[in-house]
Amino acid sequence: MEYSQLEPKVIWKNFEALNSVPRPSKKEEKVIQFIKEFGENLGLPTTVDEVGNVIITKPATSGMENRTPIVMQSHLDMVCQKNNDVDFDFETQGIQMYVDGDWVRAKGTTLGADNGLGVATIMSILESNEIAHPELEALFTIDEETGMTGALALKPGQLKGEILLNLDTEEDDEIDIGCAGGVDVTASAKFDLEDSKGETFKIEIKGLQGGHSGMDIHKGLGNSNKLLGRFLFSGLENQIQLVSIDGGSLRNAIPREAKATFSVNNSENFSSKIEQLKSEILEEFASLEKDLVINIEKIDSSEKAISVDDSKKIVFAINAAHNGVFRMSPDVEGLVEASNNVARVELKEGEIKILNLTRSSVESTKWEVANQLKSAFESNSLKTEFGGSYPGWKPKPEAEIIKVMTELYENNFGEKPLVVACHAGLECGIIGANYPKMEMVSFGPTIKGAHSPDERANIPSVQKFWKYTQDILKNIPINNQ
Numbered sequence: 001m002e003y004s005q006l007e008p009k010v011i012w013k014n015f016e017a018l019n020s021v022p023r024p025s026k027k028e029e030k031v032i033q034f035i036k037e038f039g040e041n042l043g044l045p046t047t048v049d050e051v052g053n054v055i056i057t058k059p060a061t062s063g064m065e066n067r068t069p070i071v072m073q074s075h076l077d078m079v080c081q082k083n084n085d086v087d088f089d090f091e092t093q094g095i096q097m098y099v100d101g102d103w104v105r106a107k108g109t110t111l112g113a114d115n116g117l118g119v120a121t122i123m124s125i126l127e128s129n130e131i132a133h134p135e136l137e138a139l140f141t142i143d144e145e146t147g148m149t150g151a152l153a154l155k156p157g158q159l160k161g162e163i164l165l166n167l168d169t170e171e172d173d174e175i176d177i178g179c180a181g182g183v184d185v186t187a188s189a190k191f192d193l194e195d196s197k198g199e200t201f202k203i204e205i206k207g208l209q210g211g212h213s214g215m216d217i218h219k220g221l222g223n224s225n226k227l228l229g230r231f232l233f234s235g236l237e238n239q240i241q242l243v244s245i246d247g248g249s250l251r252n253a254i255p256r257e258a259k260a261t262f263s264v265n266n267s268e269n270f271s272s273k274i275e276q277l278k279s280e281i282l283e284e285f286a287s288l289e290k291d292l293v294i295n296i297e298k299i300d301s302s303e304k305a306i307s308v309d310d311s312k313k314i315v316f317a318i319n320a321a322h323n324g325v326f327r328m329s330p331d332v333e334g335l336v337e338a339s340n341n342v343a344r345v346e347l348k349e350g351e352i353k354i355l356n357l358t359r360s361s362v363e364s365t366k367w368e369v370a371n372q373l374k375s376a377f378e379s380n381s382l383k384t385e386f387g388g389s390y391p392g393w394k395p396k397p398e399a400e401i402i403k404v405m406t407e408l409y410e411n412n413f414g415e416k417p418l419v420v421a422c423h424a425g426l427e428c429g430i431i432g433a434n435y436p437k438m439e440m441v442s443f444g445p446t447i448k449g450a451h452s453p454d455e456r457a458n459i460p461s462v463q464k465f466w467k468y469t470q471d472i473l474k475n476i477p478i479n480n481q
Helices: 008-018 029-041 113-127 149-153 224-234 269-286 308-320 363-378 398-415 426-436 458-475
Strands: 046-048 054-058 070-075 098-100 101-108 137-139 163-166 173-179 182-190 199-206 241-248 258-264 293-299 322-327 336-348 351-359 383-390 417-421 439-442 457-458
Touching: 008 029, 008 113, 008 458, 029 258, 046 458, 054 113, 070 113, 070 269, 098 241, 098 439, 113 137, 113 457, 113 458, 149 426, 163 426, 173 398, 182 258, 182 308, 182 363, 182 417, 199 269, 199 383, 199 398, 224 258, 224 269, 241 308, 269 293, 308 336, 308 351, 308 363, 336 363, 351 363, 363 383, 398 439, 398 458, 426 439
Parallel strands: 070 137, 070 163, 163 439, 173 417
Antiparallel strands: 046 054, 054 137, 098 101, 101 457, 173 439, 182 351, 182 383, 199 258, 199 293, 241 258, 241 336, 322 336, 336 351
16 A cells, blocks of 8 residues: 555655655754744644644634643654664654554654654644534654653643644553653762783673563563673673673663673683573563564674673662563552653763663652662762653543543544543553643553564554544533633
């Protein structure tokens, strides 16, 4: 099937146009301009605030003037991940999409369906002269994926809508009414360099699935940084000296690849142990990570390394850092309450950085995990900093919009939707801090593999989502104020 022939054509048209514009987090200048021009070309009032959020307003359609005014919201930035063997520049190139059966994918990169399909849907509402809706503010935020700075910068009174429809979830049978908060935990240190005293090895781990560090954290997927830490730990008795580490990339992506260069004494003993560990890890992940590859080789190197004692501190820190689910919710069955992703480990010229993203739907547990990480890092002489903290979104299951959407879903599709909270970071909690009376809900089409090059959007689900969205807009409750 030709991409341009997919239904609903209006959404795929707008998604294709959006995906032609580079939009990495924190580098959204081009997409901000794209959306600004889109609104202005429609003749709709369009503003860009001081951080780059774009707000486009549209009056109610005829007969909908008495309905509650709404905000439709999605974020403009995308997670930029690619396969190691793919040559692609996210800052200059548009996403290369293709159809694969019932799915739309990208060629070796993330697709940007998170949250591009939400953006394209709002664009489609704005340009339509036929879809019924109440007074509408379209809010396009920036930098959701790496700090939520767009949502954090929204000021009280900037929005007038009383219901927020966030289009940023990834299962079409779910209505999300709550989410986790998060905090960035960064450990760092600078160590002196010296000549290495042993033989040099290089380990490379690749082929892991990766995925969303919130929505996929419970799946037990391999984390390349933690696997690398196991190999390095096995070399401690052979007086390991670290030269370099390069593992993972973004805080919100489970790391798929990692490599390290280091020297050891008694290389024969080390080689025997590490090959045994390699066999054990491959067997351990055989059913889950079928494409896992671990390469171990002895190399010639004259690069300087950090000392045995300092190398031990780094290896201990990597291994002590909690990764994965920390606690399941005692109140919501199947919901991860708290977790951590050891997302990025970089050692270069004696300087180490370990980047984590800690999530929790309970604020006190978020800080419990963060402080445990701090304890692990600072016990090994690494300075720890917290940043980018944002609140979770407390569910309000009694909200009228939730009841309306639940009933509409059941009427449209013959089954009850799943009304859930999720372990991802949505902007609703942040927005709600400045708009405490606003009713909020999040929903979206089915997207798999978000935050990884395996990201894909389900075509029939987008059709279902588009029908449902239009029905919701038509049935927004009457404004009783």
